[in-house]
Each structure stands twice: as structure tokens, then as C-alpha cells.
Amino acid sequence: MITELGHFALILALGVALIQMIVPLIGAHKGWRGWMEMAVPAASIQFALIAAAFAALTYAFVTSDFSLKLVYFNSHSDKPMLYKVSGVWGNHEGSMLLWVLIVALFGAMAAWFGGNLPLRLKARVLAVQSAIGAAFLAFVIFTSNPFLRLAQPPFDGRDLNPLLQDVGLAFHPPFLYLGYVGLSMTFSFAVAALIEGRIDAAWGRWVRPWTLAAWVFLTIGIGLGSWWAYYELGWGGFWFWDPVENASFMPWLFAAALLHSAIVVEKRESLKSWTILLAILAFGFSLIGTFLVRSGVITSVHAFASDPERGVFILGILAVFTGGALTLFAARASAMEARGVFGLISRESALVFNNILLAVGSLVVFTGTIWPLIGEIFGRKVSVGAPYFEAAFIPFMVVLALVLPVGAMLPWKRAKVNRAAKQLIPAFALAISVLALVWAMQTGRSALGPIGMFLGTWLVAGSLTDLAGRTGRGAISNRLSRLTRLPRADWGKFTAHVGLGITIMGIAGLEAWQHEDIRVTQLNAPFEVAGYTVTLENVFREQGPNYTTTMADMRVERGGETVALLHPEKRVYPVQAMPTTEAAIANGFWRDIYVVIGDPQDDGGWAVRTFIKPFANWIWTGCIIMSLGGLISLSDRRFRVAAGAAKAPKQGVPAE
Numbered sequence: 001m002i003t004e005l006g007h008f009a010l011i012l013a014l015g016v017a018l019i020q021m022i023v024p025l026i027g028a029h030k031g032w033r034g035w036m037e038m039a040v041p042a043a044s045i046q047f048a049l050i051a052a053a054f055a056a057l058t059y060a061f062v063t064s065d066f067s068l069k070l071v072y073f074n075s076h077s078d079k080p081m082l083y084k085v086s087g088v089w090g091n092h093e094g095s096m097l098l099w100v101l102i103v104a105l106f107g108a109m110a111a112w113f114g115g116n117l118p119l120r121l122k123a124r125v126l127a128v129q130s131a132i133g134a135a136f137l138a139f140v141i142f143t144s145n146p147f148l149r150l151a152q153p154p155f156d157g158r159d160l161n162p163l164l165q166d167v168g169l170a171f172h173p174p175f176l177y178l179g180y181v182g183l184s185m186t187f188s189f190a191v192a193a194l195i196e197g198r199i200d201a202a203w204g205r206w207v208r209p210w211t212l213a214a215w216v217f218l219t220i221g222i223g224l225g226s227w228w229a230y231y232e233l234g235w236g237g238f239w240f241w242d243p244v245e246n247a248s249f250m251p252w253l254f255a256a257a258l259l260h261s262a263i264v265v266e267k268r269e270s271l272k273s274w275t276i277l278l279a280i281l282a283f284g285f286s287l288i289g290t291f292l293v294r295s296g297v298i299t300s301v302h303a304f305a306s307d308p309e310r311g312v313f314i315l316g317i318l319a320v321f322t323g324g325a326l327t328l329f330a331a332r333a334s335a336m337e338a339r340g341v342f343g344l345i346s347r348e349s350a351l352v353f354n355n356i357l358l359a360v361g362s363l364v365v366f367t368g369t370i371w372p373l374i375g376e377i378f379g380r381k382v383s384v385g386a387p388y389f390e391a392a393f394i395p396f397m398v399v400l401a402l403v404l405p406v407g408a409m410l411p412w413k414r415a416k417v418n419r420a421a422k423q424l425i426p427a428f429a430l431a432i433s434v435l436a437l438v439w440a441m442q443t444g445r446s447a448l449g450p451i452g453m454f455l456g457t458w459l460v461a462g463s464l465t466d467l468a469g470r471t472g473r474g475a476i477s478n479r480l481s482r483l484t485r486l487p488r489a490d491w492g493k494f495t496a497h498v499g500l501g502i503t504i505m506g507i508a509g510l511e512a513w514q515h516e517d518i519r520v521t522q523l524n525a526p527f528e529v530a531g532y533t534v535t536l537e538n539v540f541r542e543q544g545p546n547y548t549t550t551m552a553d554m555r556v557e558r559g560g561e562t563v564a565l566l567h568p569e570k571r572v573y574p575v576q577a578m579p580t581t582e583a584a585i586a587n588g589f590w591r592d593i594y595v596v597i598g599d600p601q602d603d604g605g606w607a608v609r610t611f612i613k614p615f616a617n618w619i620w621t622g623c624i625i626m627s628l629g630g631l632i633s634l635s636d637r638r639f640r641v642a643a644g645a646a647k648a649p650k651q652g653v654p655a656e
Contacts, residue, residue: 003068006056007147010097013049013104014137016042020107020130024123028196036123043111043126046133047104054101057146058088067153070094070146076159076575078546086170087160092294092310093146095173099290100140102181103133106210110185117206124192125185132184135317143310159546159575168228176221176248180286182214183251186258187283187325190276194328197335199272204265207279209634211262214282215255216630222248223623234581234596236516236611238619241389246369247289250362254282257358260351268412270348272336274355276329284322285362290314292369343414350407354400361396365389401455401504404497405462409469423469427461442513452508459501467494492633499625506618515612520605526557530612532593533557539597539606547571549582552597552606556586568597592616 020042027035057070061084066072074091075084089095107129114122140146163169189207193199225245230238239245258278264271295311342348368384375382405427409420435454442449470486471479515530526535538553549571556564564586571580586593591614598607 006053009049010053016046017134024127028120028123039126040111043107047108050104069148075157083165090164093144128188128191162573172224179218183283185210186279190279194332208262218252219627250285253362257355280325287318347410357400408466431458449512456501456505463497488636492629496629499622503622506615509615513614517610547573
């Protein structure tokens with residue numbers, strides 16, 4: 001009965017979404033206040049109905065209702081409760097229900113907290129957001145219904161993919177979807193502004209919090225996915241340039257560009273057309289990612305194996321929304337004249353350069369991702385791997401890291417590079433010193449490590465210099481007092497840039513200096529890896545809640561002292577007859593010791609893989625700090641109340 005109620009709530013939500021899509025748009029066009037105001041209760045009702053449907057599906061998973069087809073294929077009575085819940089979105093149908101729930105949530109939040117928005121703009125934003133929701137609700141109901149019953153309910157289920165039965169993967173999809181769908185709000189603001197023909201400083205202020213929230217959630221989601229790949233898959237890496245990884249990385253890059261571009265709209269009323277275009281492309285690439293994951297055109301560890309008909313439906317959604325928005329963008333080009341002028345050397349120009357690097361970097365990733373698909377169309381097998389992405393993408397990020405501290409120090413409108421450069425001399429000297437130190441310490445290795453450490457130090461020191469420069473001159477006590485009164489947005493920018501620098505140092509250090517050892521070893525036969533002595537002391541089998549495991553006891557010593565006792569596992573889930581690797585990791589500030597137990601050998605030995613990974617934790621620490629920087633900026637009161645909203649009618653540029 002609860003399942004049927006959930007299905008009925010989903011159908012009602014589609015009807016409400018269609019009303020919310022049509023009525024407020026007509027009201028905004030005609031100037032009918034009552035019709036425009038209908039958008040707010042409709043957004044709340046739509047969210048409540050989809051939340052009820054999601055709760056019904058969750059109840060079915062928690063209670064192991066195997067009469068539901070989705071529960072049967074993705075759950076099992078012995079599965080731990082956490083993974084019963086995460087099984088709700090660990091499949092195509094359930095994850096799409098989560099998608100539409102988040103679309104409705106963002107629309108409801110815009111309705112609840114958009115009191116400072118002009119009524120016409122608010123009505124149009126909620127209507128566009130509801131149009132996105134209606135499209136995906138139709139997709140769920142007609143092609144991916146999660147509430148289908150089985151005529152003869154089985155005794156037990158087929159279990160969830162064992163690779164998804166992990167804490168990191170339990171929380172990774174919700175955060176990632178919050179980022180993907182968060183960009184739908186920036187898209188809705190962009191399309192609403194194009195319909196209205198008004199893009200101004202107030203619009204830039206309104207769109208920034210939504211962009212920032214989406215970017216933060218994407219950062220957390222990508223970081224969780226990378227962390228999961230690092231410790232769960234047993235291959236020792238954190239990024240594979242997999243098409244599904246790229247599908248989330250491309251919108252992240254566009255969101256970062258949009259975030260910086262919106263600052264120029266807000267501060268200087270420039271880059272209007274570029275900012276609108278970025279808002280369209282950011283969400284467009286989110287839809288492209290959805291298509292890649294769910295169309296069946298790619299094979300990936302974490303792609304949903306779906307039939308091509310669903311892919312065609314998503315491709316239609318992509319064409320309608322992205323194509324329609326770009327057509328409207330072309331029609332409204334004359335309404336987006338820039339007011340602010342700026343010199344070639346200015347903060348505006350630096351932000352434009354930042355945007356170009358991020359956007360081109362994203363397009364490079366996109367080209368490498370779809371090139372094998374294009375090759376297959378023409379009957380050729382093409383493989384695009386890490387060498388292409390590292391050679392084509394990394395140079396753009398190196399230039400971005402070099403320019404970022406200088407651009408942050410430049411004043412608006414017109415600037416002199418010499419003045420900013422003088423302030424950054426200590427930061428540059430520190431970065432060069434780190435480069436020289438690292439270069440002297442390493443022998444016979446590539447330049448990747450020293451250059452990465454230089455760039456990371458340059459970003460961190462440059463951010464500190466920028467923050468200190470905002471306190472002016474004078475006594476230290478006065479400067480510290482002014483430091484505490486800086487806007488939270490400034491603190492957020494500083495924190496995010498420091499996080500980026502730390503992540504760059506972590507990636508460079510790990511890639512340049514890691515040690516790998518693969519061997520067959522006997523019990524109690526020590527072997528050396530990069531100055532550590534590793535001993536396989538015991539191997540035994542145990543029974544888990546829904547799996548059997550082969551677990552090893554491994555001792556790691558250095559200088560005769562025990563550094564770590566590690567217990568890597570190799571699990572087998574009998575329901576799906578699928579093995580998984582559980583790496584054992586001794587985390588440290590400067591390095592990780594990473595061991596994996598493999599299969600038994602004919603001579604009684606065991607295959608063992610050992611890694612020494614310098615600076616590994618700096619990668620995810622940097623991601624956490626970047627996310628924290630975004631959250632600090634979001635807490636800035638100016639973003640919460642959208643200061644300047646009252647001036648919007650005077651500052652707007654009417655449509656031709």
C-alpha cells in the first residue's frame with residue numbers, strides 16, 4: 001500500500017510541476033500577481049509529494065519488500081542497514097528519484113528564501129526550475145519507474161553491487177547530485193533573466209550563492225568518489241580519467257568559472273553575456289554527464305547499465321533545455337551590453353583569463369571523454385587515457401595556478417602589474433625556495449614533484465599575501481583587528497585558494513614520489529619497500545554480515561620499530577559471487593603505507609601489493625579546505641540577503 005501511495009505521489013508531483021511551469025510564466029508575462037505567486041505553494045507541494053515518494057521507496061528497501069522489483073535486484077535481507085538505505089540510490093531508478101527530489105528541493109528553497117527577489121523574476125525562475133523537474137519526472141515515470149511490482153515475490157533479493165557497499169559510496173551520490181542539480185538553479189536564473197531581458201549587478205549577487213552551493217557539493221562529491229577509488233578498488237590510484245569521473249569534473253570546472261565570472265557582473269556589471277553562457281553550459285554539462293552515465297554508451301565501474309532508449313530520452317532533455325537556452329541567449333544578445341569598462345591589466349581581465357583557462361580545460365576533458373565514442377561511430381577503436389589528459393589538461397591548470405595569486409591582488413578597472421608583483425615577492429621567493437629544496441632532495445626523478453610543490457606553495461603564500469594586503473598598513477594590532485572584520489567572502493576565497501594549493505601539492509607529491517612493490521611472499525618472510533620492512537604474519541578467513549573475507553595480518557617496521565599493523569582483506573559476496581578488495585592503509589601526514597592482499601599461490605605464498613604514497617592525504621585535505629572555503633563564503637550575510645536587490649530595477653538593461 002505504501003508503495004502505491006509513493007507511485008501516486010510521483011504522478012501528482014508531475015501534474016503540480018506542469019502547473020508550476022505554465023501558470024507563473026503566464027502571470028509574469030501578463031503581470032497577474034496571483035498567478036505569479038502560485039509558484040511558491042506549487043514548489044512546496046511538488047517537493048512534499050516527491051519527498052513522500054522517496055520515503056515510500058526508502059521504506060521498501062529498509063523493510064526488504066522484495067515484491068518491489070527494484071528492491072529485489074538491489075538489496076538482500078542480510079545487508080547492513082546503512083547499505084539498505086544507500087541501496088535506494090545505488091541503482092538507476094532510485095538515483096533518478098533522488099535527482100528529481102533534489103530538483104524540487106532547490107526549487108522549494110528558492111521559493112522559501114527568495115523573498116528579496118522581484119516577483120516577476122522569482123516566478124520565472126521557479127517556472128524554469130519546475131520545467132526541468134517535470135522533464136525528469138516524466139523520464140522517471142515513463143521509462144524508469146522505481147515502483148514496479150513483481151507478480152511472484154521472491155524469498156530474498158539479489159543484493160547490491162558489492163563495490164557500492166561502502167561508506168564512501170553511500171554518501172558520494174547524494175553530494176554529487178546536489179552539485180549537479182544545484183547548477184540547475186543557476187541555469188534557471190540565467191533563462192529567467194534572458195526571458196526578462198534584465199541582467200545586472202543584483203542578478204550577479206542572486207546567482208552567486210546557488211553557484212557556490214553547487215560548487216561546494218560537487219567538490220565534496222568528487223572528493224568522496226576519489227577517496228573511495230583510492231582505498232576500495234585496491235589499485236592505489238585516486239583518479240583514472242574515467243568517463244564517469246570526467247562527467248562530474250567538467251561541470252565542476254564550469255561552476256568554478258561561473259563563480260568567478262558572476263563576481264565581475266556583481267562588482268562591475270561586465271561579462272554579462274559570458275556569465276549567462278557559463279550558467280547554461282555548466283548545467284548543460286551536468287546533463288551530458290547524466291547522458292554518459294545512463295545511456296549505456298560507456299562502460300565504467302560506477303556507470304548505470306541502462307538501455308539506449310533511456311539515453312535517447314535524456315538526449316532529448318539535453319537538446320530541449322540546452323538548445324532552447326542557447327537559442328534564447330542568441331536572441332537576447334543585444335540586451336546584455338556591458339556597462340563597466342576595464343583596462344587590459346585589471347582584476348576583470350585576470351578573471352576573464354581565469355574563466356578561459358577553466359572553460360578550455362573543461363572542453364579538453366570533454367574532447368578526450370567522447371573521442372572514443374566518435375571513433376566507434378566511424379568504425380575505429382580509439383583509446384584515450386591518462387597520457388592524453390595529463391599532456392592536454394595539466395598545462396592549463398599550471399598557468400591558472402601561476403596567474404591566480406597575481407590576479408587576486410589586482411585592483412578593479414585599471415591596475416599596474418608592478419605594484420601587485422612587489423607585494424608578492426616574498427611569496428614567490430618562498431615558492432622558489434621550496435622548489436629548490438625539493439629539487440635538491442630528490443635524485444633522478446621527474447620535475448613534476450618540484451614544480452607541483454612550487455605551484456602549491458605559490459598559491460598558499462599568495463593567498464596569505466592577498467589576505468594580509470586587505471588589512472592595509474599600520475600597527476600590527478590594528479591590522480589584526482581589521483583582519484577579524486573582513487567579510488566572510490574574503491575569508492572564504494582565501495580558504496578555497498589555500499585548499500587548491502594543498503591539493504596540487506598532494507597530487508604532485510604522490511605522482512612523483514610514490515613507491516610500488518608487487519610480489520609473492522611467504523608467511524613471516526620480511527621484504528623491503530622504500531626503507532620499510534613489511535612482513536606477512538598470518539592469513540585467515542572470517543564471516544561478515546553478508547560476505548566471507550580472507551584477511552591478512554601484516555606488520556610494517558622501520559629501523560626495527562613497528563610503524564603499523566595492517567589488516568587488508570579480500571571479500572567475496574556469495575549472492576553476487578563477486579570479490580572485492582579492501583586495502584589496509586596506515587595514514588600519515590607525510591605518507592600513506594598502503595597494502596593489498598591478493599590470491600594464494602601454488603607454492604603456498606600470497607600475492608601482495610605494497611605502496612608508499614607521499615602526501616596522499618593532502619589531496620583530500622585540500623578538497624575539504626576548498627569546500628570549507630565555499631561554506632564560509634556562503635555564510636556571508638551579503639549573499640544570504642542578496643544585498644542590492646532593491647536597486648535591480650534601476651540597474652537593469654531592458655531588452656531590445
